Amino acid sequence: MQLPEPQVAVLNAASATEETPIDRLAAAAELEPEAATRAVFELRDEGLLEVAERETVEYEPTDEGRTYVDSGLPETRLYRAAVGAGAGASADEDAVSMGQVIGAADLAGDAVDIALANFGRKGYGNIDSGDLSVDPEADPEADPEADALAALVADEAVDTVDNEVLDRLVSRNLAARRDRTERSATLTDAGVTALMEGVETAETVDRLTPELLTSGEWEDVEFADYNVEADAPAVQGGTTHVLRQAAERVTDVLVGMGFQEMDGPHADADFWINDCLFMPQDHPARTHWDRFALDTPPIDDLPADLVDRVESAHREGVGADGDGYHSPWSEEFARAVALRGHTTSLSMRYLSGERVGDLDPPRRFFSVEKVYRNDTLDATHLLEFFQIEGWVMAEDLSVRDLMGTFVEFYEQFGITDIQFKPHYNPYTEPSFELFGRHPTTGELIEIGNSGMFRDEVLDPLGVDHDVMAWGLALERLAMLTTGTEDIRDLHGTLADLEFLRGAEVTY
Ligand SMILES: N[C@@H](Cc1ccccc1)C(=O)O
Numbered sequence: 477m478q479l480p481e482p483q484v485a486v487l488n489a490a491s492a493t494e495e496t497p498i499d500r501l502a503a504a505a506e507l508e509p510e511a512a513t514r515a516v517f518e519l520r521d522e523g524l525l526e527v528a529e530r531e532t533v534e535y536e537p538t539d540e541g542r543t544y545v546d547s548g549l550p551e552t553r554l555y556r557a558a559v560g561a562g563a564g565a566s567a568d569e570d571a572v573s574m575g576q577v578i579g580a581a582d583l584a585g586d587a588v589d590i591a592l593a594n595f596g597r598k599g600y601g602n603i604d605s606g607d608l609s610v611d612p613e614a615d616p617e618a619d620p621e622a623d624a625l626a627a628l629v630a631d632e633a634v635d636t637v638d639n640e641v642l643d644r645l646v647s648r649n650l651a652a653r654r655d656r657t658e659r660s661a662t663l664t665d666a667g668v669t670a671l672m673e674g675v676e677t678a679e680t681v682d683r684l685t686p687e688l689l690t691s692g693e694w695e696d697v698e699f700a701d702y703n704v705e706a707d708a709p710a711v712q713g714g715t716t717h718v719l720r721q722a723a724e725r726v727t728d729v730l731v732g733m734g735f736q737e738m739d740g741p742h743a744d745a746d747f748w749i750n751d752c753l754f755m756p757q758d759h760p761a762r763t764h765w766d767r768f769a770l771d772t773p774p775i776d777d778l779p780a781d782l783v784d785r786v787e788s789a790h791r792e793g794v795g796a797d798g799d800g801y802h803s804p805w806s807e808e809f810a811r812a813v814a815l816r817g818h819t820t821s822l823s824m825r826y827l828s829g830e831r832v833g834d835l836d837p838p839r840r841f842f843s844v845e846k847v848y849r850n851d852t853l854d855a856t857h858l859l860e861f862f863q864i865e866g867w868v869m870a871e872d873l874s875v876r877d878l879m880g881t882f883v884e885f886y887e888q889f890g891i892t893d894i895q896f897k898p899h900y901n902p903y904t905e906p907s908f909e910l911f912g913r914h915p916t917t918g919e920l921i922e923i924g925n926s927g928m929f930r931d932e933v934l935d936p937l938g939v940d941h942d943v944m945a946w947g948l949a950l951e952r953l954a955m956l957t958t959g960t961e962d963i964r965d966l967h968g969t970l971a972d973l974e975f976l977r978g979a980e981v982t983y
Contacts, residue, residue, distance in 0.1 A: 477670050478678035479522075480700050482507055482515040486661075487524060487675060492668050495528055495660035516661050521703065524667035527659055534654045535642055537628045541650035544622075545629045550583055550591035552616040554608075555600045557581035563601070563610045571607035590648075625650055718979040719862065719966055722954045723844045726864055729888045733881075735840040735866060740822040740831065742846065745775035747810040749817060751786050752824040753903040754932040756801045757809050767814050768848050774811035782828055783807060785936035794935040815848035818947050819865035820903075827869070828937045835869065837941045842866040844950060855962045856921060862950035864924075873942035875906060878926060881944070882910060889957050895920065904945065905930045912952070916959045923956070924948035 479487065485505035490496055496504075502512035519525040537545075547553065557580040564570025583591050592603060598619070601610035616622075621644060624637045628651055634642060645651040663671070680700040681688065688694040716724075727737070750762055760766070787807070793800035822843050825831045843865045851857045868881065879896060886894050891912050899907040904927025911920040926946035934943060951963050958966075958979050965972035 477673065478676050480515075480518075480680050480682050481677045482511050482682070483519055484675050484677050486512055486515040487519060487663070487667060487671060490525060490661050490663045490667065492663040495662050497658055497660045501661060513659070516659070518703070519667070520661070524664060524670055525661045526664050527661050530658045530660070532656050532658045534656060535628055535634060535645070535651045536654065537625060537651050538649055541625050541645065542629055544650065545626050549594065549616075549619065549622050549625075550581075550587045551594035551598060551600060552619065552622065553581040553583060554578070554591040554595050555610060555614065555616045558601065558608050558610050563608055565609060565612050571604070571609045574603065574606050574608045577608050621645060621648075621650075712977060715977070717967070718958060718976060719950065719954055722950055722957065723862060725889075726844050726950065726953070727842075729885060730842045730864075730866065733840070733884065735842040738819075738822045738826050738831070738841050738843040738865070739845070740819075740825050740843075742816060742848075743770055743772070743813050744816050744821050745778060745810060746812050746814060747775070747778050747783070747786070748821040748824050749814060751790070751805075751810045752782075752828070752933065752937065753820060754789060754930065755902050756790065756803045757805055758803050759902065761817070766850050767817060768850055770813045770815065772813045774808070775813055776811055778807075778811065779828065779830060782830075782936060783810070785938075786810075789932045789936045794932045798932065800932075817849050818847050819843050819845045819863045820945070820947060823865060823867050823945060824937070827867070827934075827939055827943065834938070838868070838870040840866070840868045853964070855964065856952070856955075858951065858963055858968060861963075864948040864950055864953070865946070866948075867929075867943055867945035869939065869941050869943045871941055873928065873944050875908075875928070878908070878928070878944045878946075882924075882926070882946075886912070889953065891953075891956055894923070899925060899927070901925065901927055903930060903933045904928055910946075910948070912956050914956060914959075914961070917961060921952055921955065922949075923952040 482505065485507060486501050489501045489504035498513055498516055499509060501507075501516065502509045505512055505515075507515065516525060516527060520527045544550070548556070554577060558572060558577045561572045561577055561580055562570070563572040563577070578588055578591075581591070595601060596603060598614070598616075599611060600614045600616060601608060620638065620641045624634055624641050625645060627634050627637070628645075642651065642653070646653045678700075679698060681697040682700040684694060684699075688697065731737075746762070750759070751757070755762060787805050789798075789800065790805045791800045791802065792798065822831075822845070823841070826841055827835070829835070844862055845865070846860055847863045848860050851859055853859060868877070870877075882894055886892070893913055895911045896908045897911065899909040901907045907925070907927035909922055910924040910926065912923045913919070914921055924946055925948075926944070929939075929943040929945055934940070951966055954960065954966055955963060958975075960966055960975065964970040965975055
Protein backbone atom coordinates (compact mmCIF):
# COMPACT_ATOMS: atom_id res chain seq x y z
CA MET A 477 0.00 0.00 0.00
CA GLN A 478 1.19 3.50 -0.77
CA LEU A 479 0.29 6.45 1.45
CA PRO A 480 1.47 10.05 1.73
CA GLU A 481 4.45 10.49 4.03
CA PRO A 482 2.64 11.99 7.06
CA GLN A 483 0.15 9.14 7.04
CA VAL A 484 2.92 6.53 6.90
CA ALA A 485 4.65 8.17 9.87
CA VAL A 486 1.44 8.32 11.92
CA LEU A 487 0.49 4.75 11.07
CA ASN A 488 3.91 3.55 12.23
CA ALA A 489 3.59 5.51 15.46
CA ALA A 490 0.13 4.13 16.29
CA SER A 491 -0.52 1.04 18.35
CA ALA A 492 -3.14 -1.67 18.01
CA THR A 493 -3.46 -2.22 21.72
CA GLU A 494 -3.23 1.25 23.19
CA GLU A 495 -4.97 4.52 22.44
CA THR A 496 -2.29 7.04 21.56
CA PRO A 497 -3.16 10.76 21.92
CA ILE A 498 -2.63 12.74 18.73
CA ASP A 499 0.03 14.97 20.25
CA ARG A 500 2.08 11.91 21.12
CA LEU A 501 1.60 10.58 17.59
CA ALA A 502 2.69 13.97 16.28
CA ALA A 503 5.84 13.90 18.38
CA ALA A 504 6.67 10.33 17.38
CA ALA A 505 5.98 11.03 13.72
CA GLU A 506 7.87 14.34 13.89
CA LEU A 507 4.91 16.25 12.53
CA GLU A 508 3.22 19.52 13.42
CA PRO A 509 0.06 18.82 15.47
CA GLU A 510 -2.16 20.04 12.60
CA ALA A 511 -0.47 17.78 10.08
CA ALA A 512 -0.72 14.82 12.44
CA THR A 513 -4.43 15.53 13.07
CA ARG A 514 -5.05 15.68 9.37
CA ALA A 515 -3.20 12.43 8.77
CA VAL A 516 -5.10 10.74 11.60
CA PHE A 517 -8.45 11.69 10.09
CA GLU A 518 -7.38 10.66 6.61
CA LEU A 519 -6.27 7.29 7.99
CA ARG A 520 -9.56 7.00 9.80
CA ASP A 521 -11.43 7.66 6.55
CA GLU A 522 -9.33 4.93 4.94
CA GLY A 523 -10.34 2.56 7.72
CA LEU A 524 -6.81 2.11 9.07
CA LEU A 525 -7.22 3.98 12.35
CA GLU A 526 -9.99 4.33 14.87
CA VAL A 527 -10.32 7.68 16.61
CA ALA A 528 -11.61 8.12 20.15
CA GLU A 529 -12.54 11.51 21.59
CA ARG A 530 -12.47 12.45 25.22
CA GLU A 531 -13.42 15.78 26.74
CA THR A 532 -10.77 16.87 29.19
CA VAL A 533 -10.43 19.80 31.51
CA GLU A 534 -7.07 21.37 32.14
CA TYR A 535 -6.07 23.95 34.70
CA GLU A 536 -3.10 26.15 34.33
CA PRO A 537 -1.77 28.54 36.99
CA THR A 538 -1.89 32.21 36.06
CA ASP A 539 1.09 34.52 36.64
CA GLU A 540 -0.61 35.80 39.78
CA GLY A 541 -1.15 32.21 40.94
CA ARG A 542 2.53 31.41 40.44
CA THR A 543 3.67 34.31 42.61
CA TYR A 544 1.70 32.98 45.60
CA VAL A 545 3.31 29.55 45.55
CA ASP A 546 6.51 30.87 47.13
CA SER A 547 5.22 33.82 49.11
CA GLY A 548 1.97 32.20 50.24
CA LEU A 549 -1.63 33.22 49.54
CA PRO A 550 -2.40 36.74 50.79
CA GLU A 551 -4.73 35.43 53.52
CA THR A 552 -2.03 33.03 54.73
CA ARG A 553 0.48 35.85 54.95
CA LEU A 554 -2.03 37.87 56.90
CA TYR A 555 -2.56 34.98 59.33
CA ARG A 556 1.17 34.45 59.85
CA ALA A 557 1.76 38.16 60.38
CA ALA A 558 -1.12 38.35 62.87
CA VAL A 559 0.21 35.42 64.86
CA GLY A 560 3.69 37.00 64.74
CA ALA A 561 2.23 40.23 66.14
CA GLY A 562 0.77 38.31 69.05
CA ALA A 563 -2.85 38.03 67.97
CA GLY A 564 -4.94 35.42 69.74
CA ALA A 565 -8.46 34.09 69.74
CA SER A 566 -10.17 36.67 71.86
CA ALA A 567 -11.32 39.80 70.15
CA ASP A 568 -11.06 41.79 73.38
CA GLU A 569 -7.66 40.94 74.75
CA ASP A 570 -5.60 39.36 71.97
CA ALA A 571 -6.64 41.47 69.02
CA VAL A 572 -3.98 43.36 67.12
CA SER A 573 -4.38 46.39 64.91
CA MET A 574 -5.13 45.59 61.32
CA GLY A 575 -2.86 48.30 59.92
CA GLN A 576 0.09 46.92 61.78
CA VAL A 577 -0.53 43.35 60.59
CA ILE A 578 -1.01 44.41 56.97
CA GLY A 579 2.31 46.22 57.09
CA ALA A 580 4.03 43.22 58.63
CA ALA A 581 2.49 40.87 56.05
CA ASP A 582 3.89 43.10 53.32
CA LEU A 583 0.50 43.42 51.62
CA ALA A 584 -0.44 46.36 49.46
CA GLY A 585 -3.08 47.46 46.96
CA ASP A 586 -5.61 44.86 45.84
CA ALA A 587 -3.84 42.16 47.84
CA VAL A 588 -5.14 43.76 51.05
CA ASP A 589 -8.79 43.32 50.08
CA ILE A 590 -8.11 39.84 48.76
CA ALA A 591 -6.35 38.89 51.98
CA LEU A 592 -9.12 40.23 54.22
CA ALA A 593 -11.95 38.65 52.19
CA ASN A 594 -10.36 35.20 52.12
CA PHE A 595 -9.18 35.45 55.73
CA GLY A 596 -12.80 35.85 56.74
CA ARG A 597 -14.15 33.27 54.27
CA LYS A 598 -11.72 30.59 55.46
CA GLY A 599 -12.46 31.27 59.11
CA TYR A 600 -8.85 32.21 59.96
CA GLY A 601 -10.08 34.75 62.41
CA ASN A 602 -12.18 37.84 62.94
CA ILE A 603 -11.95 41.42 61.91
CA ASP A 604 -13.74 43.82 64.16
CA SER A 605 -13.54 47.61 63.82
CA GLY A 606 -9.94 47.70 62.72
CA ASP A 607 -8.76 44.93 65.03
CA LEU A 608 -7.82 41.45 64.00
CA SER A 609 -7.93 38.25 66.02
CA VAL A 610 -7.01 34.74 64.82
CA ASP A 611 -8.50 31.31 65.30
CA PRO A 612 -5.65 29.17 66.75
CA GLU A 613 -7.37 26.05 65.39
CA ALA A 614 -7.05 27.25 61.79
CA ASP A 615 -4.30 25.65 59.77
CA PRO A 616 -3.34 27.83 56.80
CA GLU A 617 -0.29 25.67 56.20
CA ALA A 618 -2.63 22.86 55.08
CA ASP A 619 -4.88 24.94 52.87
CA PRO A 620 -6.44 22.97 49.97
CA GLU A 621 -6.32 26.00 47.63
CA ALA A 622 -2.62 26.53 48.30
CA ASP A 623 -1.94 22.82 47.84
CA ALA A 624 -3.85 22.65 44.58
CA LEU A 625 -2.06 25.74 43.29
CA ALA A 626 1.32 24.26 44.21
CA ALA A 627 0.40 21.04 42.40
CA LEU A 628 -0.57 22.99 39.27
CA VAL A 629 2.67 24.97 39.33
CA ALA A 630 4.67 21.74 39.80
CA ASP A 631 2.72 20.28 36.86
CA GLU A 632 1.33 17.50 39.00
CA ALA A 633 -1.99 15.80 38.38
CA VAL A 634 -4.97 17.42 40.11
CA ASP A 635 -7.46 14.60 39.34
CA THR A 636 -8.05 13.96 43.02
CA VAL A 637 -8.53 17.60 43.92
CA ASP A 638 -12.07 18.69 44.72
CA ASN A 639 -13.64 20.53 41.77
CA GLU A 640 -14.84 23.25 44.11
CA VAL A 641 -11.27 24.04 45.07
CA LEU A 642 -10.18 24.23 41.44
CA ASP A 643 -13.17 26.39 40.52
CA ARG A 644 -12.29 28.69 43.40
CA LEU A 645 -8.77 29.09 42.02
CA VAL A 646 -10.30 29.95 38.66
CA SER A 647 -12.70 32.50 40.17
CA ARG A 648 -9.77 34.05 42.09
CA ASN A 649 -7.92 34.25 38.76
CA LEU A 650 -5.12 32.12 40.17
CA ALA A 651 -5.71 29.42 37.57
CA ALA A 652 -7.28 29.27 34.13
CA ARG A 653 -9.53 26.46 33.02
CA ARG A 654 -9.34 25.04 29.53
CA ASP A 655 -11.79 22.49 28.13
CA ARG A 656 -10.24 20.35 25.50
CA THR A 657 -11.23 17.48 23.30
CA GLU A 658 -8.47 14.94 23.40
CA ARG A 659 -8.34 12.66 20.44
CA SER A 660 -6.42 9.44 20.40
CA ALA A 661 -6.02 6.79 17.76
CA THR A 662 -5.72 3.02 17.65
CA LEU A 663 -4.83 0.83 14.70
CA THR A 664 -7.77 -1.09 13.26
CA ASP A 665 -7.39 -4.66 12.03
CA ALA A 666 -7.06 -3.27 8.52
CA GLY A 667 -4.35 -0.91 9.80
CA VAL A 668 -2.41 -3.80 11.35
CA THR A 669 -2.74 -5.85 8.16
CA ALA A 670 -1.56 -2.90 6.06
CA LEU A 671 1.52 -2.47 8.26
CA MET A 672 2.30 -6.16 8.10
CA GLU A 673 2.01 -6.21 4.34
CA GLY A 674 4.16 -3.11 4.12
CA VAL A 675 3.26 0.54 3.70
CA GLU A 676 5.35 2.70 1.42
CA THR A 677 5.57 6.43 1.09
CA ALA A 678 3.71 7.63 -1.97
CA GLU A 679 5.48 10.29 -3.96
CA THR A 680 2.53 12.62 -3.73
CA VAL A 681 2.36 16.16 -2.51
CA ASP A 682 -0.61 17.10 -0.37
CA ARG A 683 -0.43 20.87 -0.64
CA LEU A 684 0.85 23.53 -2.95
CA THR A 685 3.57 25.58 -1.26
CA PRO A 686 5.26 28.83 -2.27
CA GLU A 687 8.47 26.80 -2.69
CA LEU A 688 6.83 24.43 -5.16
CA LEU A 689 5.59 27.41 -7.12
CA THR A 690 8.84 29.40 -7.20
CA SER A 691 11.03 26.39 -7.97
CA GLY A 692 8.70 25.27 -10.73
CA GLU A 693 8.68 21.84 -9.12
CA TRP A 694 4.88 21.89 -9.03
CA GLU A 695 4.91 20.90 -12.68
CA ASP A 696 6.49 17.51 -11.98
CA VAL A 697 5.04 16.43 -8.63
CA GLU A 698 1.97 14.29 -8.23
CA PHE A 699 -0.72 15.78 -6.02
CA ALA A 700 -2.67 13.73 -3.49
CA ASP A 701 -6.40 13.34 -4.11
CA TYR A 702 -8.47 16.11 -2.67
CA ASN A 703 -11.10 14.87 -0.24
CA VAL A 704 -14.08 17.14 -0.71
CA GLU A 705 -16.07 15.22 1.88
CA ALA A 706 -13.65 15.86 4.73
CA ASP A 707 -14.96 17.87 7.68
CA ALA A 708 -14.34 21.56 7.35
CA PRO A 709 -15.46 24.51 9.44
CA ALA A 710 -18.64 26.10 8.10
CA VAL A 711 -18.00 29.62 6.88
CA GLN A 712 -20.99 31.95 7.06
CA GLY A 713 -20.63 34.86 4.68
CA GLY A 714 -23.24 37.44 3.74
CA THR A 715 -25.85 36.52 1.17
CA THR A 716 -28.65 38.26 -0.61
CA HIS A 717 -31.80 38.00 1.50
CA VAL A 718 -34.33 35.56 0.14
CA LEU A 719 -36.92 38.31 -0.31
CA ARG A 720 -34.47 40.49 -2.20
CA GLN A 721 -33.64 37.50 -4.40
CA ALA A 722 -37.35 36.97 -5.01
CA ALA A 723 -37.85 40.69 -5.81
CA GLU A 724 -34.97 40.62 -8.28
CA ARG A 725 -36.35 37.52 -9.92
CA VAL A 726 -39.83 39.09 -10.18
CA THR A 727 -38.28 42.16 -11.78
CA ASP A 728 -36.42 40.00 -14.30
CA VAL A 729 -39.55 38.06 -15.17
CA LEU A 730 -41.72 41.15 -15.62
CA VAL A 731 -39.10 43.00 -17.63
CA GLY A 732 -38.90 39.87 -19.75
CA MET A 733 -42.66 40.14 -20.27
CA GLY A 734 -42.29 43.70 -21.57
CA PHE A 735 -43.01 45.70 -18.39
CA GLN A 736 -41.33 48.97 -17.36
CA GLU A 737 -40.64 49.81 -13.73
CA MET A 738 -42.50 52.50 -11.76
CA ASP A 739 -41.30 54.32 -8.68
CA GLY A 740 -42.71 56.96 -6.37
CA PRO A 741 -43.24 58.10 -2.79
CA HIS A 742 -43.78 55.76 0.17
CA ALA A 743 -45.58 58.55 1.98
CA ASP A 744 -48.18 60.02 -0.32
CA ALA A 745 -51.36 62.08 -0.47
CA ASP A 746 -54.53 60.13 0.17
CA PHE A 747 -55.58 61.52 -3.18
CA TRP A 748 -53.18 59.17 -5.01
CA ILE A 749 -53.60 56.31 -2.56
CA ASN A 750 -57.40 56.34 -2.39
CA ASP A 751 -59.36 59.12 -4.08
CA CYS A 752 -58.10 58.40 -7.59
CA LEU A 753 -59.13 54.80 -6.96
CA PHE A 754 -62.74 55.79 -6.41
CA MET A 755 -62.44 54.85 -2.76
CA PRO A 756 -65.19 56.86 -0.99
CA GLN A 757 -63.80 59.10 1.72
CA ASP A 758 -65.95 57.35 4.31
CA HIS A 759 -64.70 53.87 3.29
CA PRO A 760 -63.69 51.85 6.38
CA ALA A 761 -60.18 51.24 4.96
CA ARG A 762 -59.65 55.00 5.05
CA THR A 763 -60.17 55.31 8.77
CA HIS A 764 -57.34 55.59 11.22
CA TRP A 765 -57.73 51.90 12.04
CA ASP A 766 -56.08 50.68 8.86
CA ARG A 767 -54.01 53.64 7.88
CA PHE A 768 -50.63 54.88 9.10
CA ALA A 769 -51.35 58.61 9.05
CA LEU A 770 -48.35 60.94 9.11
CA ASP A 771 -48.21 64.16 11.04
CA THR A 772 -46.71 66.11 8.12
CA PRO A 773 -47.99 69.08 6.12
CA PRO A 774 -50.54 68.10 3.46
CA ILE A 775 -49.42 67.66 -0.14
CA ASP A 776 -50.71 70.71 -1.98
CA ASP A 777 -49.36 70.31 -5.48
CA LEU A 778 -52.06 67.98 -6.72
CA PRO A 779 -53.02 68.50 -10.41
CA ALA A 780 -56.06 70.83 -10.17
CA ASP A 781 -57.92 69.42 -13.21
CA LEU A 782 -57.52 65.91 -11.98
CA VAL A 783 -58.73 66.85 -8.51
CA ASP A 784 -61.89 68.35 -10.05
CA ARG A 785 -62.55 65.31 -12.19
CA VAL A 786 -61.97 62.88 -9.30
CA GLU A 787 -64.27 64.90 -7.07
CA SER A 788 -66.95 64.88 -9.73
CA ALA A 789 -66.61 61.10 -10.22
CA HIS A 790 -67.09 60.63 -6.48
CA ARG A 791 -70.06 62.99 -6.29
CA GLU A 792 -71.90 62.35 -9.57
CA GLY A 793 -70.28 59.33 -11.10
CA VAL A 794 -69.01 58.97 -14.65
CA GLY A 795 -70.94 58.57 -17.90
CA ALA A 796 -74.62 58.71 -18.65
CA ASP A 797 -75.56 55.96 -16.17
CA GLY A 798 -73.03 56.94 -13.53
CA ASP A 799 -74.26 57.86 -10.09
CA GLY A 800 -71.31 58.41 -7.74
CA TYR A 801 -71.40 58.02 -3.98
CA HIS A 802 -73.19 61.17 -2.86
CA SER A 803 -70.89 60.85 0.15
CA PRO A 804 -68.83 63.71 1.59
CA TRP A 805 -65.73 64.64 -0.44
CA SER A 806 -63.20 67.18 0.72
CA GLU A 807 -60.03 68.24 -0.98
CA GLU A 808 -58.38 68.77 2.38
CA PHE A 809 -59.03 65.14 3.26
CA ALA A 810 -57.47 64.11 -0.06
CA ARG A 811 -54.29 66.11 0.59
CA ALA A 812 -53.51 64.44 3.93
CA VAL A 813 -50.37 62.30 3.95
CA ALA A 814 -50.10 58.64 4.94
CA LEU A 815 -47.82 55.70 4.32
CA ARG A 816 -49.17 54.02 1.22
CA GLY A 817 -51.24 50.93 1.95
CA HIS A 818 -50.76 49.74 -1.61
CA THR A 819 -48.60 50.74 -4.54
CA THR A 820 -51.68 51.32 -6.66
CA SER A 821 -50.90 54.97 -5.81
CA LEU A 822 -47.97 54.63 -8.24
CA SER A 823 -50.25 53.23 -10.94
CA MET A 824 -52.50 56.29 -10.49
CA ARG A 825 -49.56 58.69 -10.81
CA TYR A 826 -48.35 56.93 -13.98
CA LEU A 827 -51.77 56.48 -15.60
CA SER A 828 -52.67 60.14 -14.97
CA GLY A 829 -49.62 61.27 -16.94
CA GLU A 830 -48.21 62.91 -13.81
CA ARG A 831 -44.99 60.79 -13.84
CA VAL A 832 -44.00 60.20 -17.45
CA GLY A 833 -46.54 62.16 -19.48
CA ASP A 834 -49.47 60.78 -21.43
CA LEU A 835 -49.16 57.17 -22.47
CA ASP A 836 -50.38 55.51 -25.62
CA PRO A 837 -51.40 51.85 -25.64
CA PRO A 838 -50.13 49.23 -25.42
CA ARG A 839 -48.18 49.96 -22.20
CA ARG A 840 -47.15 47.73 -19.31
CA PHE A 841 -45.82 48.97 -15.97
CA PHE A 842 -44.85 47.29 -12.70
CA SER A 843 -43.17 47.90 -9.34
CA VAL A 844 -41.92 45.68 -6.51
CA GLU A 845 -42.13 48.06 -3.60
CA LYS A 846 -42.97 48.26 0.05
CA VAL A 847 -46.43 49.01 1.40
CA TYR A 848 -47.64 49.63 4.95
CA ARG A 849 -50.79 48.42 6.66
CA ASN A 850 -52.01 48.67 10.20
CA ASP A 851 -52.81 44.95 10.25
CA THR A 852 -52.46 42.42 13.04
CA LEU A 853 -49.19 40.52 12.80
CA ASP A 854 -49.72 36.81 12.24
CA ALA A 855 -48.43 33.87 10.22
CA THR A 856 -49.61 35.44 6.95
CA HIS A 857 -49.60 39.19 7.75
CA LEU A 858 -46.83 41.69 8.26
CA LEU A 859 -47.27 45.41 8.85
CA GLU A 860 -44.83 46.20 6.08
CA PHE A 861 -44.61 44.03 3.03
CA PHE A 862 -43.74 44.13 -0.63
CA GLN A 863 -46.35 44.41 -3.31
CA ILE A 864 -45.83 43.40 -6.91
CA GLU A 865 -47.94 46.07 -8.56
CA GLY A 866 -48.65 45.95 -12.26
CA TRP A 867 -50.94 47.08 -15.03
CA VAL A 868 -51.44 46.71 -18.73
CA MET A 869 -53.13 49.37 -20.85
CA ALA A 870 -54.35 48.23 -24.29
CA GLU A 871 -57.12 48.81 -26.82
CA ASP A 872 -59.11 45.80 -25.92
CA LEU A 873 -58.56 43.69 -22.82
CA SER A 874 -60.59 40.95 -21.22
CA VAL A 875 -60.49 38.85 -18.07
CA ARG A 876 -58.78 36.14 -20.16
CA ASP A 877 -55.81 38.46 -20.70
CA LEU A 878 -55.61 39.07 -16.98
CA MET A 879 -55.73 35.40 -16.10
CA GLY A 880 -53.29 34.48 -18.87
CA THR A 881 -50.81 37.05 -17.60
CA PHE A 882 -50.89 35.50 -14.11
CA VAL A 883 -50.56 31.97 -15.45
CA GLU A 884 -47.52 33.04 -17.45
CA PHE A 885 -46.01 34.99 -14.54
CA TYR A 886 -46.43 32.33 -11.84
CA GLU A 887 -45.21 29.56 -14.16
CA GLN A 888 -41.80 31.22 -14.02
CA PHE A 889 -41.75 30.32 -10.32
CA GLY A 890 -42.93 26.76 -10.81
CA ILE A 891 -46.46 27.62 -9.64
CA THR A 892 -48.88 26.09 -12.12
CA ASP A 893 -52.09 25.73 -10.13
CA ILE A 894 -53.24 29.25 -9.25
CA GLN A 895 -56.92 29.70 -8.59
CA PHE A 896 -59.20 32.72 -9.02
CA LYS A 897 -62.05 33.85 -6.83
CA PRO A 898 -64.48 36.67 -7.69
CA HIS A 899 -63.87 39.64 -5.44
CA TYR A 900 -64.90 43.24 -4.89
CA ASN A 901 -62.72 46.35 -5.09
CA PRO A 902 -64.24 49.84 -5.35
CA TYR A 903 -61.84 50.51 -8.26
CA THR A 904 -62.05 47.38 -10.42
CA GLU A 905 -64.89 45.52 -12.05
CA PRO A 906 -64.70 42.58 -12.38
CA SER A 907 -62.21 41.82 -9.60
CA PHE A 908 -60.42 38.60 -8.71
CA GLU A 909 -58.43 37.33 -5.81
CA LEU A 910 -55.65 34.88 -6.61
CA PHE A 911 -54.80 31.83 -4.55
CA GLY A 912 -51.87 29.42 -4.58
CA ARG A 913 -51.40 26.12 -2.79
CA HIS A 914 -48.74 26.00 -0.09
CA PRO A 915 -46.23 23.29 -0.98
CA THR A 916 -45.99 21.76 2.49
CA THR A 917 -49.29 22.50 4.24
CA GLY A 918 -51.40 22.08 1.10
CA GLU A 919 -53.48 25.08 2.18
CA LEU A 920 -54.73 27.62 -0.34
CA ILE A 921 -53.25 31.00 0.49
CA GLU A 922 -54.21 34.34 -0.99
CA ILE A 923 -51.41 35.66 -3.15
CA GLY A 924 -52.96 38.63 -4.90
CA ASN A 925 -55.83 40.85 -5.89
CA SER A 926 -56.64 42.09 -9.37
CA GLY A 927 -59.21 43.41 -11.79
CA MET A 928 -60.09 45.71 -14.68
CA PHE A 929 -60.10 49.39 -13.68
CA ARG A 930 -63.59 50.89 -13.77
CA ASP A 931 -64.53 53.94 -15.78
CA GLU A 932 -64.89 55.89 -12.52
CA VAL A 933 -61.12 55.47 -12.17
CA LEU A 934 -60.00 55.73 -15.79
CA ASP A 935 -62.22 58.57 -16.95
CA PRO A 936 -60.90 61.21 -14.51
CA LEU A 937 -57.32 60.01 -15.25
CA GLY A 938 -58.00 60.73 -18.94
CA VAL A 939 -57.41 57.13 -20.01
CA ASP A 940 -59.82 55.90 -22.66
CA HIS A 941 -58.43 52.39 -23.12
CA ASP A 942 -58.81 49.21 -21.12
CA VAL A 943 -56.52 48.75 -18.13
CA MET A 944 -56.10 45.51 -16.23
CA ALA A 945 -54.21 45.72 -12.96
CA TRP A 946 -53.08 43.84 -9.87
CA GLY A 947 -51.28 43.85 -6.58
CA LEU A 948 -49.52 40.60 -5.65
CA ALA A 949 -47.78 39.86 -2.37
CA LEU A 950 -44.06 39.17 -2.70
CA GLU A 951 -43.81 37.50 0.73
CA ARG A 952 -46.65 35.13 -0.10
CA LEU A 953 -44.91 34.21 -3.35
CA ALA A 954 -41.75 33.56 -1.31
CA MET A 955 -43.77 31.36 1.06
CA LEU A 956 -44.86 29.25 -1.89
CA THR A 957 -41.40 29.00 -3.43
CA THR A 958 -39.48 28.37 -0.19
CA GLY A 959 -42.10 26.40 1.72
CA THR A 960 -41.98 28.82 4.68
CA GLU A 961 -45.12 28.39 6.75
CA ASP A 962 -44.82 31.58 8.77
CA ILE A 963 -44.27 34.87 6.98
CA ARG A 964 -42.50 36.17 10.09
CA ASP A 965 -39.66 33.70 9.41
CA LEU A 966 -38.83 35.76 6.33
CA HIS A 967 -38.22 39.16 7.80
CA GLY A 968 -38.62 41.19 10.94
CA THR A 969 -37.43 40.57 14.46
CA LEU A 970 -38.65 36.97 14.54
CA ALA A 971 -36.91 35.96 11.30
CA ASP A 972 -35.48 32.47 11.23
CA LEU A 973 -31.77 33.04 10.62
CA GLU A 974 -30.95 29.38 10.03
CA PHE A 975 -33.59 29.30 7.34
CA LEU A 976 -32.50 32.59 5.78
CA ARG A 977 -28.86 31.48 5.62
CA GLY A 978 -29.73 28.42 3.62
CA ALA A 979 -32.77 29.59 1.67
CA GLU A 980 -32.63 29.65 -2.06
CA VAL A 981 -35.18 30.93 -4.49
CA THR A 982 -35.93 28.05 -6.79
CA TYR A 983 -37.45 28.48 -10.19
N1 LIG B 1 -54.58 47.54 -4.48
C1 LIG B 1 -55.00 46.19 -4.39
C2 LIG B 1 -54.42 45.36 -5.50
C3 LIG B 1 -55.00 45.77 -6.83
C4 LIG B 1 -54.31 46.64 -7.64
C5 LIG B 1 -54.85 47.02 -8.85
C6 LIG B 1 -56.09 46.46 -9.25
C7 LIG B 1 -56.73 45.58 -8.44
C8 LIG B 1 -56.22 45.25 -7.23
C9 LIG B 1 -54.52 45.58 -3.06
O1 LIG B 1 -53.69 46.15 -2.44
O2 LIG B 1 -54.98 44.55 -2.67
